[in-house]
Amino acid sequence: MKLIIAIIRPERLQAVQDALQKTLDEGDNYRLTVASVDGHGRATGETEYFRGQEVRTRMAQRTQITIGVNDAYVDRAIDAIVNAARSPNGEVGDGKIFVLPLEQVVRIRTGERGGSAI
Amino acid sequence: MKLIIAIIRPERLQAVQDALQKTLDEGDNYRLTVASVDGHGRATGETEYFRGQEVRTRMAQRTQITIGVNDAYVDRAIDAIVNAARSPNGEVGDGKIFVLPLEQVVRIRTGERGGSAI
Amino acid sequence: MKLIIAIIRPERLQAVQDALQKTLDEGDNYRLTVASVDGHGRATGETEYFRGQEVRTRMAQRTQITIGVNDAYVDRAIDAIVNAARSPNGEVGDGKIFVLPLEQVVRIRTGERGGSAI
Amino acid sequence: MLSAAATLPFLVLAQATDLAQAAPTPTPAVQQVIDSGSTAWMLMSSAMVLLMVPGLALFYAGMVRRKNVLTTMLHSFVAMAVIGLHWVLIGYSLAFGHSVGGLGIIGWNWDYVAFQGLSYDKLFADKGVPELVFAMFQGKFAIITPALISGAVAERFSFRAYILFIVLWATFVYCPLAHMVWAEGGWLFKLGVLDFAGGTVVHIASGFSALILAMMVGNRRDYPDGAIMPNSLVLTLTGAGLLWFGWFGFNAGSAVAVQSPVAGSIAVLAFTTTQTAAAAAALVWMLLEWRHTGKPTSLGVASGIVAGLVAITPAAGHVTPLSAIIIGAIGSVVCFFAVQLKAWHKKDDSLDAFGVHGIGGLWGALATGIFCFIPVKGLISGEGITQLGKQALGAGVGIAMAVVGTLVIGTIVNAILGLRVTDQQERDGLDITIHGERGYHL
Amino acid sequence: MLSAAATLPFLVLAQATDLAQAAPTPTPAVQQVIDSGSTAWMLMSSAMVLLMVPGLALFYAGMVRRKNVLTTMLHSFVAMAVIGLHWVLIGYSLAFGHSVGGLGIIGWNWDYVAFQGLSYDKLFADKGVPELVFAMFQGKFAIITPALISGAVAERFSFRAYILFIVLWATFVYCPLAHMVWAEGGWLFKLGVLDFAGGTVVHIASGFSALILAMMVGNRRDYPDGAIMPNSLVLTLTGAGLLWFGWFGFNAGSAVAVQSPVAGSIAVLAFTTTQTAAAAAALVWMLLEWRHTGKPTSLGVASGIVAGLVAITPAAGHVTPLSAIIIGAIGSVVCFFAVQLKAWHKKDDSLDAFGVHGIGGLWGALATGIFCFIPVKGLISGEGITQLGKQALGAGVGIAMAVVGTLVIGTIVNAILGLRVTDQQERDGLDITIHGERGYHL
Amino acid sequence: MLSAAATLPFLVLAQATDLAQAAPTPTPAVQQVIDSGSTAWMLMSSAMVLLMVPGLALFYAGMVRRKNVLTTMLHSFVAMAVIGLHWVLIGYSLAFGHSVGGLGIIGWNWDYVAFQGLSYDKLFADKGVPELVFAMFQGKFAIITPALISGAVAERFSFRAYILFIVLWATFVYCPLAHMVWAEGGWLFKLGVLDFAGGTVVHIASGFSALILAMMVGNRRDYPDGAIMPNSLVLTLTGAGLLWFGWFGFNAGSAVAVQSPVAGSIAVLAFTTTQTAAAAAALVWMLLEWRHTGKPTSLGVASGIVAGLVAITPAAGHVTPLSAIIIGAIGSVVCFFAVQLKAWHKKDDSLDAFGVHGIGGLWGALATGIFCFIPVKGLISGEGITQLGKQALGAGVGIAMAVVGTLVIGTIVNAILGLRVTDQQERDGLDITIHGERGYHL
Numbered sequence A, B, C: 001m002k003l004i005i006a007i008i009r010p011e012r013l014q015a016v017q018d019a020l021q022k023t024l025d026e027g028d029n030y031r032l033t034v035a036s037v038d039g040h041g042r043a044t045g046e047t048e049y050f051r052g053q054e055v056r057t058r059m060a061q062r063t064q065i066t067i068g069v070n071d072a073y074v075d076r077a078i079d080a081i082v083n084a085a086r087s088p089n090g091e092v093g094d095g096k097i098f099v100l101p102l103e104q105v106v107r108i109r110t111g112e113r114g115g116s117a118i
Numbered sequence D, E, F: 001m002l003s004a005a006a007t008l009p010f011l012v013l014a015q016a017t018d019l020a021q022a023a024p025t026p027t028p029a030v031q032q033v034i035d036s037g038s039t040a041w042m043l044m045s046s047a048m049v050l051l052m053v054p055g056l057a058l059f060y061a062g063m064v065r066r067k068n069v070l071t072t073m074l075h076s077f078v079a080m081a082v083i084g085l086h087w088v089l090i091g092y093s094l095a096f097g098h099s100v101g102g103l104g105i106i107g108w109n110w111d112y113v114a115f116q117g118l119s120y121d122k123l124f125a126d127k128g129v130p131e132l133v134f135a136m137f138q139g140k141f142a143i144i145t146p147a148l149i150s151g152a153v154a155e156r157f158s159f160r161a162y163i164l165f166i167v168l169w170a171t172f173v174y175c176p177l178a179h180m181v182w183a184e185g186g187w188l189f190k191l192g193v194l195d196f197a198g199g200t201v202v203h204i205a206s207g208f209s210a211l212i213l214a215m216m217v218g219n220r221r222d223y224p225d226g227a228i229m230p231n232s233l234v235l236t237l238t239g240a241g242l243l244w245f246g247w248f249g250f251n252a253g254s255a256v257a258v259q260s261p262v263a264g265s266i267a268v269l270a271f272t273t274t275q276t277a278a279a280a281a282a283l284v285w286m287l288l289e290w291r292h293t294g295k296p297t298s299l300g301v302a303s304g305i306v307a308g309l310v311a312i313t314p315a316a317g318h319v320t321p322l323s324a325i326i327i328g329a330i331g332s333v334v335c336f337f338a339v340q341l342k343a344w345h346k347k348d349d350s351l352d353a354f355g356v357h358g359i360g361g362l363w364g365a366l367a368t369g370i371f372c373f374i375p376v377k378g379l380i381s382g383e384g385i386t387q388l389g390k391q392a393l394g395a396g397v398g399i400a401m402a403v404v405g406t407l408v409i410g411t412i413v414n415a416i417l418g419l420r421v422t423d424q425q426e427r428d429g430l431d432i433t434i435h436g437e438r439g440y441h442l
């Protein structure tokens, strides 16, 4: 099992959700967790102003999605995210996907563990 | 060492904290990090409305807790969370626990590393 | 590759960013993701009040930074964070760094994978 | 012509006493001319009382969880829509029409239905203001009163049931009570019960109804163990600020009932007592908390402000500024302890509508009998407990109406629509499940 | 002296009819004395209309995404600065100066430039209020009108272009229109077109301009597929509350044009219709949604409030409270469907400035001709469609001015500065890219 | 009777000049009748000034970090409670009682203590309004002035110390200064120093005190390197909007000191200059920023609004609308640069109470001497620098009182309670550590 953490543009969330749902619903059910984050990527040097005083600032709002998947679906999930999250010509700021090994999953409702709990 | 990431219902946070504290304080000190996230689980198809226009939306508010634990405490922590976070009859939406391998921990205050730094 | 998750004091973010930039820009480009979280550490027993009723509460606002790095830079990144995030005399609440194994990274813009995508 | 009007201020005392003695004064054609200053003040006061409704929305909404912030605001906003219409269509007639059967219990005037017979240039009594502005002013009271109740049942009450409830409650509790206490033919009015700006009609009525309704609908599923935290006390404080501002209209505008020109001495007196009571109460609540828990909270200050404003409402134009300080301070103490009692009785009056409005209004109604000096003298003026007795009677009637009315109406609404949302809706939040919205996308 | 003034209210009807017949009434020195009540009300009304601007800022800002919340608020705030000055320097002269060439199309008075010739003690016509307060009151209208447009082009309009646009628009669209409709020498005024508080001048003008400008600047990059969610409907509701409050000044203050004392019967009538129309409209919008999607939304209630207020604006002092209920209710229906049409035509009028203000204002202008009973009688008073015809003409002129003016000015501004921000700026948000700020650091 | 009153407006100029020449005018029983219009306006103005306090709370609270948002709001709210009481109990007596010893430095009147001797029907001088409403109006000034100071010491000042400080400061700085400048027997008043609505008494006093107090309490631990970001500029803008609205009451209500009817020409003039100065200042600040950093910020617009309002405050009823534009514009320039100086002197006047109120108030006080034309003529009216000299003297006295008073009181409070919270409290935020609350649970 893997835990996929992807940082995407907020306006792409809906597309990514649709893509993931299509991909994952055949096997696993589609489930994910979304958080609001701030991204600092290539475009450094952004500044904010407070009464004329410059402050280095967070670059731009990003959406982080966390999704636990069984091994069989990892690549498909990645592809789904990449396709749905990429801006038309692939622009700086489109984001990243991180894949982490996932040792255990527990479904709180049932206490079930492992792949079937995802 | 493991990093436990659990997605729970916000109203269960206090109970989970109490349970974890009881469990972990004997050995590790109880420490955790909490974030506000949005969960998308089974219940798909939730919609929001904006001046009559339907928008697919984030399902419901969830709380994500992140907690680094030494191996000896992993199972106890999981059990504590499951017990405290489950709603009376175990209902859809109760959440998930993910366990990740944790290679290194550093305590910023002291620079200490490893199990004792958790 | 590793995924570094660090919990620091909010007011240290700017210093940490500066330090990381100095460290990482030689090799990887400096990029990171920032989230607002609440920390519960040593100082337990914090309470909040709601019309006279005590409620156990989240301790204090923390900033979580997530950063994917190539193996060569892990230690340097950790050192940079520790140095920049520690308060003058190292005080409780300075935070933690977690290092997780990172199996795969994908740059959404290009679809590129692996170390060069970080 | 106007110089006739000009002598009127000197008649206020006399007049007011008359009113209190309450034989249905036949309104002679004394004042045939609009007094623009009084009209300006009534227009303003009416607008200010309307602003209290969004103020209340913010005050309440800040205290609920994020998932219910919009539904909580809507409870106030929908009252502006629904009761706003109700008042024009039938409410004003029920409250201020001729006493049906001369009983002084409820009014009716076909003329008043939809304000059809209220010609825009008809003046109100001898006050030099158009009757329409009086009707508008009173209408704002009718709006905010049921909205106050919503605080007790926040985060679990069915939205449909709420709408039906407030329509029935306005019809069968508020309007009769307003008639009894404020209309010329009302029996409590004739008896000389004083209620300057609504201690009984507004606060006792809403506060006691709130308690009953909270008990009928039951506690929130997470109460008291679920760490229910306010989503934004910034909103609550902002709301308290708007409430304080608007309350000047609420209380000082109520001088319309007793003096001409309306914007005169009694209005100013009511303004002053409103200010001093609120200040004293805010301070006292904060100090009580400081002593009690070691933490002077912002919610405590906001609660104290509201408690003080509630307590002074029935007394505003009847007591001195110094008395107002005492009334506000004691009001804060009784409300503070009433709120703390919840830890013991565990009835989930979620935002303390009973603790603050019910108890504060009750104290204020009684305090009026103790401290009043104009137009009648009360206990501390050495005139004995006559007035206090009348006040207690008025309060008692208010409580009875509220309790019985709410029990009956609540039961009916429960039978038709159910008072409570489903468990699932409550858990996921009413904003998304009932209104299809979320308060924040931050 | 004052007793002369005191008889004036009884002349209102006659006067107003005169006004409507509109031969440039030579202002005789009837009223040489300040009426403090009227002045108080005009001061207050002016302040309330100013408060509508932050109210609008909140109303709009709540509906955009987090990354554009400040720039959206600034659209309103900068209008207070820029048009605030423009009005004093030349706007008042253009709108209320002597008709240039007697054509009734635009005014000019060197005296009025920078208010130099408006001595502080000069009274306005026979209304017993200083002319300065009339100028201030009108100035607030000039501020809010262009700010209304900004809703249609939110989240993508260049800030520099916006400032240039509103200056030109105020000069070449708003001021002429205000002159035609409201100034003594305006040709539509002389024709007897009624526009009590700005259905044509404010809402039709801004609403139709909004649509054109939205089409010129093009849709937002994420529209309609990008799940554009409002950052905080709490702000939007709060804004709606402030707007409702301020609108009482907007409408009831507009009695300054027709009666003395200003704070008199017509002001109260306008106040009352404002209230009833808004309440009815809020309820109707909510019910439409409930039926349509099953979810009565808070944004729906807020939108209904504004739609009702818009619809009643031109009619406020001309119709009965009951007519106002009908006007508000129908206003809500037409605006609701106008807004739904967007799903079909896909023009990104982002915050529905056209759907609400354009359509609501148009309906209100026509409804005035149907329901008016004072100072002239309309359709339902059995006086035929004469007045309705005039109203249609007025609305038509307003639409034409707005469409043509915006096309021309928009083209010019586009040529000079470009109407639209860069794609990158739009994506990252205007707050950070243009203003170097973020709305929240929570 | 009223017709006697009616002629008064024409006496205003003469009267006002008298006032300025300042022999303690024996108040003859000229005006025995309440003027309802003036009273309405004073009631309204008082309410509006109270609303400025929540406005200020929002303005300031938006600029601090999330962890201190409530404590920052409380600084304003607690002033409503504490100084609200202080004023009634002794403040009014100290400020507006008879000059003790005829020295014109401080007042006292046993009668005024707790307003005991202020019968509700006692009129104020010859202004046709009850004295109570004058006392209420002035009381709101006493509340907001110390609250202004809190901006300079935000995020680190002890709450207990703050309360003690403002009580002492109100007693020993504010009340004497108000007496000297505004009371009939005050020596600066008698000298002819002009301060229409509080440039010296309110803004210089609070601004200079703010600087001293900020220096005494020391910089925030994270200043200037800690990236201290405002938690929500939406709050700050909303606050600025409420402040602008309320300021109309602040300035135009201050006409109570110079004319009858109060709601007359001077009130309108003050209203107009308030508007034009704020608009000009907002625009100028924005343009300065645009030039300076390339980013016209929303905080800049908000700051400009406040700077303009501050600058016009002492001059509001004394200058023309055009002069007000110049005063506002220059006010914005001086405040802008005063604020930028912080980057150099590194004194942590956290929310620029000194930069905006101290410097803006000083400029306004002097500008009054330059631009005034009524009731006395200043520099640009070709009357030389006499008035400017008086203004400088007044400002100098204000600065001296503020600096010395704050040093002494600050030292005393520091000795008793300590001015500063602990390092731990500052780091974790004052909301949770002192008040046991958090601003948001979002």
Ligand SMILES: Nc1ncnc2c1ncn2[C@@H]1O[C@H](COP(=O)(O)OP(=O)(O)O)[C@@H](O)[C@H]1O
Pocket (backbone or CB within 6 Å): A007, A038, A039, A040, A041, A042, A043, A059, A062, A091, A092, A093, A094, A095, A096, C031, C032, C033, C034, C066, C067, C068, C069, C107, C108, C109, C117, C118
């Ligand atoms: N190595 C990294 N660690 C953490 N977050 C990252 C990393 N790289 C990218 N991100 C996140 O993804 C967002 C978009 O990155 P982006 O600028 O598109 O990267 P690239 O230039 O490689 O396409 C960043 O704002 C940041 O939040």
Ligand SMILES: Nc1ncnc2c1ncn2[C@@H]1O[C@H](COP(=O)(O)OP(=O)(O)O)[C@@H](O)[C@H]1O
Pocket (backbone or CB within 6 Å): A031, A032, A033, A034, A066, A067, A068, A069, A107, A108, A109, A117, A118, B007, B038, B039, B040, B041, B042, B043, B059, B062, B091, B092, B093, B094, B095, B096
């Ligand atoms: N595979 C997953 N990946 C990421 N988050 C998940 C996953 N499964 C569940 N969650 C999170 O947990 C929350 C509750 O899930 P839930 O519906 O209870 O799962 P189940 O139906 O398996 O009990 C979801 O809203 C989501 O935030």
Ligand SMILES: Nc1ncnc2c1ncn2[C@@H]1O[C@H](COP(=O)(O)OP(=O)(O)O)[C@@H](O)[C@H]1O
Pocket (backbone or CB within 6 Å): B031, B032, B033, B034, B066, B067, B068, B069, B107, B108, B109, B117, B118, C007, C038, C039, C040, C041, C042, C043, C059, C062, C091, C092, C093, C094, C095, C096
């Ligand atoms: N084991 C852990 N798991 C999750 N979060 C932790 C852990 N330890 C520390 N943290 C986070 O780091 C923050 C600071 O921890 P701190 O009190 O400084 O730890 P220490 O006392 O070990 O220095 C905590 O508030 C919490 O958010």
